[in-house]
Amino acid sequence: NAGVTQTPKFQVLKTGQSMTLQCAQDMNHEYMSWYRQDPGMGLRLIHYSVGAGITDQGEVPNGYNVSRSTTEDFPLRLLSAAPSQTSVYFCASSYLPGQGMSPLHFGNGTRLTVT
Amino acid sequence: KNEVEQSPQNLTAQEGEFITINCSYSVGISALHWLQQHPGGGIVSLFMLSSGKKKHGRLIATINIQEKHSSLHITASHPRDSAVYICHLLISGTYKYIFGTGTRLKVLA
Numbered sequence: 001n002a003g004v005t006q007t008p009k010f011q012v013l014k015t016g017q018s019m020t021l022q023c024a025q026d027m028n029h030e031y032m033s034w035y036r037q038d039p040g041m042g043l044r045l046i047h048y049s050v051g052a053g054i055t056d057q058g059e060v061p062n063g064y065n066v067s068r069s070t071t072e073d074f075p076l077r078l079l080s081a082a083p084s085q086t087s088v089y090f091c092a093s094s095y096l097p098g099q100g101m102s103p104l105h106f107g108n109g110t111r112l113t114v115t
Numbered sequence: 116k117n118e119v120e121q122s123p124q125n126l127t128a129q130e131g132e133f134i135t136i137n138c139s140y141s142v143g144i145s146a147l148h149w150l151q152q153h154p155g156g157g158i159v160s161l162f163m164l165s166s167g168k169k170k171h172g173r174l175i176a177t178i179n180i181q182e183k184h185s186s187l188h189i190t191a192s193h194p195r196d197s198a199v200y201i202c203h204l205l206i207s208g209t210y211k212y213i214f215g216t217g218t219r220l221k222v223l224a
Contacts, residue, residue: 031210042119042201042216050210058211090158097205097212098145103160104203104212 002026006091006107013081013114021076021110023091029105030096032074036060036087037109043090049074050096081114088112118142121202121215128222134189136218138202141183145205149176149187152199152217161200162187192222 007022025032033048035058045058049068063085065077074093078085089110095102120139128134138147149161162169162176164185169176173192178185189196203214 033212035214040216043203043214045211045213048210056210059213088156092158097210101146101163101165103148103163104150105160106158109156109158 004091004093004105004107006089006110008110009108011110011112013078013112015081015083015114017081018077018079019081020078021089021091021112023074023076023093023107024072025074025093025105026072027093027105028071029093029102030071031102032068032091032093033058033104034064034066034074034076035090035092036085037090038087046076046089081112083114086112086114117216119202119204119213119215121218123218124216125219126221128192128220130193130222130224132192132222134192134196134220134222136187136189136200136220138185138187138215139183140185140202140204142204142213143207145207147178147185148203148205149185150201150203152201154198158201189220192220194222194224197221 004025030051034046035043037043044060047066049055091107092104094104122137147164152158164178173190175188199217201217
């Protein structure tokens with residue numbers, strides 16, 4: 001039982017490059033979400049999904065795309081990286097929020113630098 | 116004004132001290148959670164609250180829904196408690212979480 005697996009752990013991109021951050025969970029969680037963590041800002045929700053085929057925007061969605069083709073996977077795509085996207089990214093999953101008070105399970109994070 | 120405010124931002128304590136971290140919020144919530152982020156960056160969930168009080172070992176979390184306030188207490192603090200503690204809220208009627216900026220705790224031996 002691996003929990004939430006995020007890859008890569010570190011990534012350096014040049015401005016304009018694209019990349020995909022991978023997130024997978026093996027707990028059969030309906031809810032998956034992506035956050036960015038910046039100094040002094042706290043974690044901020046980028047996108048979330050409540051099941052396969054269903055995604056929605058969070059607080060800071062611009063510049064990011066997501067899809068949820070399976071229950072297990074929730075990749076985050078940066079189509080054209082910008083220096084403002086330099087951050088630490090976390091994926092998290094849980095059973096559907098509001099049902100049974102399910103805690104978020106976090107991946108170990110991806111440290112992304114855009115130069 | 117942020118919807119979630121934590122205080123203090125930084126806290127240094129001597130081993131054995133009783134510690135209180137506060138979280139105030141201004142929105143309607145379905146649940147409030149406390150997280151611990153270790154120096155290496157890993158994040159673990161400590162508590163989920165919708166009312167009252169919960170205790171786990173040396174950790175106690177309380178919430179006052181009317182006052183929109185929660186506290187996390189650590190009794191008999193230990194250097195291994197050194198971490199960033201984060202409160203986060205599930206906004207009522209949504210699947211969206213918002214987070215406090217965290218309290219950085221350092222416990223000295």
